[in-house]
Amino acid sequence: MTSRDRYDGVAMGLHWLMAAAIIVLLVLGFVMIGQRPGSPEQFKLYQLHKSVGVLVFGLAVLRLGWRLGHRPPPLPDTMGKAERLVAHAGHWALYGLMLGLPLAGWVVVSTSPYNIPTVIFGMVGLPHLPLPRDLNTLAKGTHLVGAWVLIATLVGHVTAALRHHFVLRDQVLARMLPRFGREK
Numbered sequence: 448m449t450s451r452d453r454y455d456g457v458a459m460g461l462h463w464l465m466a467a468a469i470i471v472l473l474v475l476g477f478v479m480i481g482q483r484p485g486s487p488e489q490f491k492l493y494q495l496h497k498s499v500g501v502l503v504f505g506l507a508v509l510r511l512g513w514r515l516g517h518r519p520p521p522l523p524d525t526m527g528k529a530e531r532l533v534a535h536a537g538h539w540a541l542y543g544l545m546l547g548l549p550l551a552g553w554v555v556v557s558t559s560p561y562n563i564p565t566v567i568f569g570m571v572g573l574p575h576l577p578l579p580r581d582l583n584t585l586a587k588g589t590h591l592v593g594a595w596v597l598i599a600t601l602v603g604h605v606t607a608a609l610r611h612h613f614v615l616r617d618q619v620l621a622r623m624l625p626r627f628g629r630e631k
């Protein structure tokens with residue numbers, strides 16, 4: 448595989464860093480909502496969730512910018528039209544969710560009746576959006592449904608990646624992995 452057939456280092460680095468951060472966010476999200484309401488543990492986990500979530504948003508903006516300026520390697524010729532369409536739709540859905548979920552989270556905290564400040568990694572305050580409190584229920588619902596849509600899309604994404612590698616035996620997974628060994 449030559450360098451034109453694989454993702455560049457920035458795309459790969461962002462992909463795997465964000466994959467790890469998003470999995471942490473999903474676990475953290477479900478763990479924190481199960482904590483004793485108002486407990487210090489819950490407060491800490493919420494602050495961590497919000498901090499990592501804002502970081503993911505920033506990285507998603509960077510990544511989208513990079514993606515628009517750098518064409519990814521072409522999909523293998525063996526893939527049919529419908530398969531290509533599903534692959535592209537899935538990737539763009541993931542970009543949408545990486546941007547949309549943090550925004551919905553920001554609306555949740557901005558409209559919360561508890562009015563709790565968000566301090567990103569204990570350092571920088573995130574201002575609340577000037578939005579009416581009535582939006583809180585809708586924002587919470589959107590954030591929750593968005594999280595489940597993300598989980599479903601990721602199940603499809605990971606299944607497809609593993610199918611390419613182990614069933615179709617093409618280079619689709621390999622081109623998103625750092626190269627080990629010699630390059631041809």
Ligand code: HEM
Pocket residue numbers: 469472473474475476477480496497499500501503504544545548549550551552553555556565587590591592594597
């Ligand atoms: C990709 C980014 C994010 C993911 C995957 C994510 C995921 C989740 C999940 C799975 C939950 C638990 C289910 C739920 O109640 O909705 C949750 C809850 C929550 N998240 Fe996020 N989140 C993200 C970003 C953010 C950001 C940036 C903020 C705020 C700045 C935020 C604020 C919250 C809040 C306040 C809750 C509790 C909602 C409630 O009490 O109903 N999230 N998140």
Ligand code: HEM
Pocket residue numbers: 462465466467469470514519522534538539541542545601604605608609619620621622623
């Ligand atoms: C939270 C987790 C993840 C997110 C949000 C995510 C998101 C994305 C996005 C948006 C792309 C499209 C890149 C582009 O062309 O612009 C992509 C590509 C890819 N992802 Fe993920 N991904 C995640 C986890 C994973 C995991 C766990 C695997 C492996 C099992 C994986 C394997 C791949 C592969 C192989 C590609 C390249 C597909 C191609 O060449 O067309 N991803 N991912």
